[in-house]
Amino acid sequence: MQRQLPFFFLLTLTTALGLNSCQNRSISEENKSNLPGEGVTVTPTYVSLEERFQTEVVNIGLEKLGYKIGKMRELEPALMHTDLAEGGLDYTAAHWQQLGRKFYENSGGDQKLEKVGVIVDNAVQGYLIDRATAQKYEITNLEQLQDPEIAKIFDTDGDGKANLVGCNAGWGCETIINHHLEAYDLNATVEHESGKYFALMADVMARYRQDKPILYYTWTPLWTSSVLVPGQDVQWLEVPYTSLPKTSTSSANLDTTYQGKNLGFVTDKIMILANETFAQSHPSAIALMEQVQIPIADVSAQNQRLREGEDSASDIRRHAQTWVKEHEERFQQWLDNAQSKSGEAETGRQGKPMMIND
Template sequence: MMQSRLKALSKTLFSLTAAASFSALTMSSIASAAEAMPGKGVEITPIFPTIAEERFRGEIAIAGLEALGYEVEEPKETEYATLMLALSYGDADFSVHAWEELHKTFYKKAGGDDTLVKAGNVIPGVLQGYLIDKKTAEKHNITQLTDLKKPEIAKLFDADDDGKADLTGCNPGWGCELVIDHHIEAYGLGDTVNHNRGSYFALMADTITRYNEGQSILYYTWVPQWIAGVLVENEDVVWLEVPQTDLPDGNNSVNTSFNGKNLGFAVDQIQSILNKDFAEENPAATKFLSLVQISASDESAQNLKMQNGEKSMKDIKRHAQEWISANQAKYDSWLEAARTAM
């Protein structure tokens, strides 16, 4: 009798121990799953510019956030100043398109550090400035933007026969529009240079056509993007220098030099930016977006694919996945760091 009772007690203890072990194992599995997908059940709304050529880096970011479990909504699209305001008001959660220097005014007007969070450099070493075709530069010894103060030099770039140089510039509302307008006034170019603004890539398509027809061209651009692969620096075109740094916000101590030339624009970096409340409530997303980084040359190469016909949204998403596969170890390390963020 005693032996039977001992056997029954032993079975009961074994069952209880097994149940406890199973429960602990189950809780551990649940915890591990939660760590692997810290964004599960959380909706996140991106906001990007309307420029298709800048969607590539956004798709890289979206893929990672989805891997962390976030439900990423279709991105909203708008111009940069409105983009900052939407993030500040909580109408969107993140972007990967904030230029640290160029968009500084937009950032401050939208609330700055009180409502927004900057989280890492998505693309470091971004260049901006003015270029002309190399043939005209060498023939007329043009090296400075201020050479255009001379009517005979300005007329070389006159596309509409009004006697002024036609400078292919920016979309209304872009940060570069403010800088170009400021430069024209600051360097005394108002009588000899027109800032042609509108749809940038449509204007540049016309500029490239004129170059291919053998005409002189003057334009603003930035790198990374596909134009640098069509009008190649030091082969087709050259940068123009400015006599001294003079920026609209008065921050003239910022670095504007590249390869010994003062380009007049800050050598910039493009950053991830988040709504502050969202950033604080979602440390995994904030950590991941702080680590996402691609090179200017990678984005320029992808943009050139778009220019060569691979420009559908399906193509852009495929380009992003190809980039991730080519950089898998680094990408996985970003995800791992995000999963352990507190």
């Protein structure tokens, strides 16, 4: 005969399970509402599509802390810094410490902006020419372009001057390139082509495929050095001596050498920059931003995927999600550390540890 459980026992068990279920649901709901970013929308900004990847990595962390990400804005450097300072934007993961110094100071500096952390270190800039031309004419230094015969090798429009593909008008690198041309007495023989950089680089790539001489400026991290590999396809040019505009860099660090060559540009740091009011109001967000670091090789590799066609917003978001998954343990530690800051200013409450897969 099948043994029957007493009715009182069944009633007690059912009631206990129901209470436990309600309690768990209550705890879950409470934990969800205890996230430090609950109810806060964050608006990020960047300069070029190639910087959206590192921005998305930060966004993923902010979302785990409860923040909602507003529409990201792609802006020119001067406007980006101004809008950040005025509070129309909250943060960027694309501030170059030295290259963007003028934009930072002109937007109010430390009074309105806060340098939070270095997200990409050892960013390099400089001038390159194709290796075949470098070897044929023994060109190693930008100063050699003072010679009209050498400069003419890189003439692409028939005016007798070398055509140097530079960077967009209004960018910090434009100022430095123009300064170099004057400081090294190159204005008479070299023309700085300043326009839409990636359109200009498409022409550089086409000339290279046709075995024609090329002369261009670039920076890292960027896909250009994956396609035209320094030391293999192209060669860095040295400058005769270091000369930089006073507004472009601080005098505290003028190390412009890379792999034993003086490239003329300070080895830079790409930083996360936040609006000062936002930074003071959201310590958990700032604590996360202080920690996020992405190897320069990872950014360059992602940029190459952009060039190969994976350049939609959803593509870049997927790239960032994959990077986070591949660095799960480190990312989780960043979240835990940031979560420990909750309550200092934004909510006054203790939140639960957020897991990457939540």
